[in-house]
Structure formats: C-alpha cells, structure tokens
Amino acid sequence: MRDSAGWTDGVELQPLALGEADGDVCLLDVTRLENTEGAASRFLTPVELAEYAELRHPLRRREWLGARICLKTMLLRCRRVGDPLECAIVKDLRGRPRLFSCAPASTASELYDCSLSHKGRFAGACVARATGTMVGFDIEAVSPRLLTMSGAFANDRDVLISAQPTEERLAILWALKEACAKAVGSGLGMALRDVICQETGPGRHRVVTADGLEFRARHIVHDGYVVALCVRENRPAGA
Ligand SMILES: CC(C)(COP(=O)(O)OP(=O)(O)OC[C@H]1O[C@@H](n2cnc3c(N)ncnc32)[C@H](O)[C@@H]1OP(=O)(O)O)[C@@H](O)C(=O)NCCC(=O)NCCS
Numbered sequence: 001m002r003d004s005a006g007w008t009d010g011v012e013l014q015p016l017a018l019g020e021a022d023g024d025v026c027l028l029d030v031t032r033l034e035n036t037e038g039a040a041s042r043f044l045t046p047v048e049l050a051e052y053a054e055l056r057h058p059l060r061r062r063e064w065l066g067a068r069i070c071l072k073t074m075l076l077r078c079r080r081v082g083d084p085l086e087c088a089i090v091k092d093l094r095g096r097p098r099l100f101s102c103a104p105a106s107t108a109s110e111l112y113d114c115s116l117s118h119k120g121r122f123a124g125a126c127v128a129r130a131t132g133t134m135v136g137f138d139i140e141a142v143s144p145r146l147l148t149m150s151g152a153f154a155n156d157r158d159v160l161i162s163a164q165p166t167e168e169r170l171a172i173l174w175a176l177k178e179a180c181a182k183a184v185g186s187g188l189g190m191a192l193r194d195v196i197c198q199e200t201g202p203g204r205h206r207v208v209t210a211d212g213l214e215f216r217a218r219h220i221v222h223d224g225y226v227v228a229l230c231v232r233e234n235r236p237a238g239a
Contacts, residue, residue, distance in 0.1 A: 003076035007042065007084055010034075011073045018218055019126060022231040023112075023135050024074050027124040027222070030066035043069050045088040045102060066123030067116040071099070074127055080112075087111060096185035099127070115182050119225060126229055136183025136230040138175040142221070146170040153177055153192035161199045168226070172219050173197055175228035180207045180215055183230045 002009065013026040033039065040052055048068065055061045068089055075081045086103040099111045113128040115137035126137035140146075144167060146153075154173050164172070177192040184190060194210035197217070205217040207230055215230040 001077045003073075004079065004082060008073040008076050011069060013070060013073055013077075014222075016124075016220060016222060016227060018220055018227060018229050019129075020218070021129065022133055022216075023126050023128045023229070024078065025124065025126045025137065025227070025229060026070055026074050027122045027139070027227070028066050028070040028073075029121050030062050030118070030123050031121045033062060033066055033069070036062060036065055039069055040065055043072050043084040045085050047088050047090060051091075063118035063123050067118055067125055070123055071114055071116065071125035071127060074125065080127075089114065089116075092185070094185050094189075095187050096182070115179070117178075117182075122225060124227065128231075130233075132234060134183050134232045136179040136181065136215070138178035138182060138228050140171045140175040140178070140226045140228075142168050142171045142224055142226060146174055151193075155193050155196055157196050157198075159198045162202055168221065171226040172228070175226040176205055176207055176217050176219060176230065179217065179228040179230040180209060183215060183232065184209060184213065 013028055016025045019025040055064055072084045081087050088100050088102050089097045090100055092098055097114055097116050099114045101109050101111050113135050115126045115135045117124050117137050117139040119139040120141050122139055124139055126135045128135045150170055158173055160169055176197045177195045180195050181190040196208050198206045200206055203219055207215040207217045215232045217230045219226055219228040
C-alpha cells in the first residue's frame with residue numbers, strides 16, 4: 001500500500017501476522033536501506049534528528065533509523081498520520097519509546113503505544129491499534145548465542161508445547177521475555193528468569209511477570225529469527 005503523498009515509496013516492509021487485532025507488526029531489512037541520510041531528513045523530527053546525531057557506530061545508526069522508518073511507514077500507509085514529521089518517537093526516562101503527535105496546531109499528546117527492536121539484518125516495530133493497549137516487541141536470532149546464558153533467563157516453570165531444537169526454544173523464551181520487559185518498560189531492571197512463559201496453543205503464550213502482571217503473547221519464526229509480541233489491555237498507571 002502507498003501513503004497519500006509517496007513519502008514511503010521504495011520502503012519495503014515485511015508485514016507479520018503477529019499483531020492480529022491488537023497491533024500492526026512489520027520488519028524492515030536494514031541491509032537494503034539506501035540513502036540513509038536522505039531518509040533521516042525525510043522521516044525524523046528535529047528531536048529525533050538530535051538523538052540520531054548522538055549515535056556514532058554506522059550499524060547502530062542504521063538499525064536505529066530502520067526501526068523509526070519502519071514504524072512511521074506503517075503509520076503513513078494506514079493513514080494514521082499524513083506526514084512523517086507529524087509524530088515523533090521519544091524515549092522516556094527508562095528508555096521506553098513513546099509515540100507523540102506533533103502535528104501543527106495540536107498539543108503534543110501521546111498516540112498509540114509502540115515498541116521497537118533490531119537484530120542482525122532486521123529492524124522492526126509494533127504499534128498498538130487502540131489507545132490503552134500496551135505492547136512489547138522483540139526480535140531474536142535463532143543461534144547458539146543463548147545456549148551459555150540460558151540459566152539467566154529460562155525458568156523450570158516455562159512451558160513450550162511444540163517440539164523445536166534447543167536453540168529455537170531458547171530464542172522463543174528470550175524474545176517473549178524481552179518483549180514482556182519492553183511492554184512493562186523496566187528495561188535492564190527486570191530479571192527475565194522471574195518472567196514465566198506458558199505456551200497455551202501453537203505460537204500463543206501466557207506471560208506473567210514476578211509481580212503478577214499478565215500478558216497475552218505470540219511468537220513466529222521468520223527467516224531464522226524469532227519475533228515475539230506481548231500485549232495487554234489497560235496500561236497500569238506509571239507503565
Ligand atoms: C533495554 C532492552 C529492552 C533492549 O533490548 P535489546 O534486545 O538489547 O535490543 P532490541 O533491539 O531488541 O531493543 C532495543 C529497543 O528497545 C527499546 N527500549 C530500550 N529501553 C526500553 C525500555 N526500558 N522499555 C521498553 N523498550 C525499551 C528501544 O526502543 C530500543 O531501540 P532504540 O534504541 O532504537 O530506540 C534490554 O536490553 C533489556 O533491558 N532487557 C530486559 C532485561 C534483560 O535482558 N536482562 C538481561 C539478563 S538475562
């Protein structure tokens with residue numbers, strides 16, 4: 001789909017059937033992003049450009065920009081904004097991204113909840129469909145990387161019903177728990193081992209934090225990566 005003014009022409013998103021009625025989820029292959037500096041000036045507000053200017057490493061700049069282009073392209077193509085500069089993704093004090101309206105003549109107000117992730121060649125974003133819906137989104141590569149760290153995040157009470165190789169199981173648990181930590185917004189403050197994941201049907205999970213906050217979650221495997229989404233209605237105060 002095109003946006004009304006052609007802002008996103010040439011941006012190739014990969015929509016994922018993960019958000020269902022809760023939100024929209026897409027990936028962008030950042031290795032295929034061309035003219036990144038031109039794209040930055042087209043897509044980023046002055047506040048976002050200032051954050052971008054602080055990033056030095058070329059791969060970090062590319063993944064950071066890719067996630068924002070992905071999210072804004074989704075919003076433009078479904079006509080939720082008319083111009084990339086009508087909204088800005090601004091971090092809160094804990095690092096959680098927040099999507100604000102900055103359309104002319106509007107007071108800055110928070111729009112739908114969103115969550116960003118990047119891993120390897122993919123950057124991705126999720127944006128909630130309704131105000132009040134909390135989302136957390138994560139991408140993790142299926143690789144041996146997590147084998148030596150599983151004690152830090154896997155719990156005996158985690159349940160996955162489908163039989164997968166160990167590397168895939170660990171990537172699923174990691175991505176679900178990171179998505180949960182992002183929805184809560186606690187960042188490094190959350191002990192992932194205390195988050196419990198129980199698969200209730202293929203690719204569908206119940207995820208519960210140590211203090212009893214419960215999320216509906218889903219995962220899919222896409223091109224060697226696990227992509228996970230945690231969702232909850234009624235964002236608690238302060239989240
Ligand atoms: C901060 C954290 C969420 C980043 O995740 P990551 O896997 O390193 O990287 P990802 O690419 O998936 O996600 C990065 C994005 O998360 C988002 N993010 C950062 N802090 C966040 C927070 N407190 N809440 C929600 N989202 C956050 C940002 O949008 C960031 O992207 P950006 O820098 O382009 O804006 C993660 O490191 C974390 O704190 N996890 C929870 C605790 C944990 O993992 N402990 C390790 C012990 S096993």
